[in-house]
Amino acid sequence: MNVLYGNAVVGQSGGPTAAINATLSGIIKGAFEAQKKGVIGTLYGMRNGVEGLLEERLVDLLSEFEDKTKLSILESTPAAALGSCRKKLPKLEENDGTYERLLEIFKKYNIRYFFYIGGNDSMDTVSKLSAFTAENGYEMRIMGVPKTIDNDLVGTDHTPGFGSAAKYIATTVKEIIRDCAVYTKKAVTIVEIMGRDAGWLTAASALPKLSSGEGPDLIYLPERTFDLQRFFADVRKKLEEHPNVVVTVSEGIRFADGKYVGEGIGGTVDAFGHKQLSGAGKVLEMAVKEEIGCKVRSVELNISQRCASHISSRADITESVSVGKNALKAAVRGQSGCMMCMVREEGRQYSIKAKPKPISEIANKVKNVPDNFINAEGNYVTDECLAYILPLVKGEFKVKFRDGLPVHYVIK
Numbered sequence: 001m002n003v004l005y006g007n008a009v010v011g012q013s014g015g016p017t018a019a020i021n022a023t024l025s026g027i028i029k030g031a032f033e034a035q036k037k038g039v040i041g042t043l044y045g046m047r048n049g050v051e052g053l054l055e056e057r058l059v060d061l062l063s064e065f066e067d068k069t070k071l072s073i074l075e076s077t078p079a080a081a082l083g084s085c086r087k088k089l090p091k092l093e094e095n096d097g098t099y100e101r102l103l104e105i106f107k108k109y110n111i112r113y114f115f116y117i118g119g120n121d122s123m124d125t126v127s128k129l130s131a132f133t134a135e136n137g138y139e140m141r142i143m144g145v146p147k148t149i150d151n152d153l154v155g156t157d158h159t160p161g162f163g164s165a166a167k168y169i170a171t172t173v174k175e176i177i178r179d180c181a182v183y184t185k186k187a188v189t190i191v192e193i194m195g196r197d198a199g200w201l202t203a204a205s206a207l208p209k210l211s212s213g214e215g216p217d218l219i220y221l222p223e224r225t226f227d228l229q230r231f232f233a234d235v236r237k238k239l240e241e242h243p244n245v246v247v248t249v250s251e252g253i254r255f256a257d258g259k260y261v262g263e264g265i266g267g268t269v270d271a272f273g274h275k276q277l278s279g280a281g282k283v284l285e286m287a288v289k290e291e292i293g294c295k296v297r298s299v300e301l302n303i304s305q306r307c308a309s310h311i312s313s314r315a316d317i318t319e320s321v322s323v324g325k326n327a328l329k330a331a332v333r334g335q336s337g338c339m340m341c342m343v344r345e346e347g348r349q350y351s352i353k354a355k356p357k358p359i360s361e362i363a364n365k366v367k368n369v370p371d372n373f374i375n376a377e378g379n380y381v382t383d384e385c386l387a388y389i390l391p392l393v394k395g396e397f398k399v400k401f402r403d404g405l406p407v408h409y410v411i412k
Contacts, residue, residue, distance in 0.1 A: 026324025314395025
């Protein structure tokens with residue numbers, strides 16, 4: 001093994017989750033171990049990802065967490081403790097001096113290890129930085145560490161953050177079903193759930209079927225073309241069976257022409273060119289009201305899906321810490337240009353092991369819900385899908401409360 005001595009830096013990017021700080025905690029724990037061995041001097045935290053790194057807004061995390069008991073609070077704190085960003089690095093052939101500036105900072109702080117916790121767009125940053133530092137002869141270990149409630153990163157069985165978001169969604173939908181069941185008047189409730197290109201989160205809304213036998217009546221994912229007339233027929237059929245129909249839809253459901261159902265509201269794009277979606281539930285609410293004429297309402301779960309740490313999955317938090325710690329260990333062992341993935345081992349008993357995979361196989365790709373996880377009618381998920389998700393939501397992570405409210409850790 002070629003031992004590389006120097007400092008490390010870690011950042012968080014993209015949308016926060018209830019588990020992203022648990023991954024940060026894992027990297028910090030790994031850095032303390034590497035510091036004891038004399039490999040890593042310190043671990044810097046980037047304020048607001050690469051955006052903050054370019055401005056040298058850094059915090060010494062090993063000093064911040066010298067009292068290691070603080071890490072347990074960090075692990076149950078939602079959102080990104082270091083702050084986040086959605087900065088897209090330019091293509092290497094269109095370099096505007098950004099990469100030279102980053103290299104200048106790496107040299108100034110003797111940074112030899114770079115960890116970026118994020119989703120698809122963050123892995124793009126890892127890929128570009130890996131290529132640039134290699135081309136310019138600067139020896140460095142660069143690792144992507146997965147994070148996204150969308151669960152749409154390829155190469156990994158699932159992503160840290162997904163399990164906790166899935167647990168919150170399944171719980172909330174179960175509670176909505178109970179609330180809707182108290183009346184006899186015909187009514188439709190449409191719950192809009194995050195997921196632009198992949199319907200993993202919306203699929204999790206069916207989990208109540210396993211615990212109580214009652215899930216939403218209909219489920220629509222981006223992986224299937226959305227047909228409005230078929231939707232009306234599905235809703236009418238369910239209204240004949242019982243008066244209160246609950247429907248869950250992904251924000252990214254599309255019509256046959258490729259247009260998003262929710263595109264009618266908003267229409268702006270983010271820094272990565274993704275259309276800002278909001279309104280699929282509201283559009284369908286208006287459509288049902290006009291076509292069927294019954295009472296109808298829409299509920300958008302919005303950002304609560306990604307920040308409800310009070311009901312996080314113990315499996316998710318535990319795995320998130322592990323994937324962070326293993327990412328640092330892998331980098332010290334010589335791995336670079338990789339993302340630390342979670343591989344589900346074969347067998348009846350659920351178990352996961354961490355394994356680095358080349359970032360070139362992961363960046364800018366999307367893992368969709370597979371065909372065998374969606375029913376033939378395209379309006380629900382299969383038992384196989386629920387069997388895949390269930391282990392990821394199990395267990396409750398112990399959250400510290402003070403005066404009746406959860407305690408959060410804030411990096412000053």
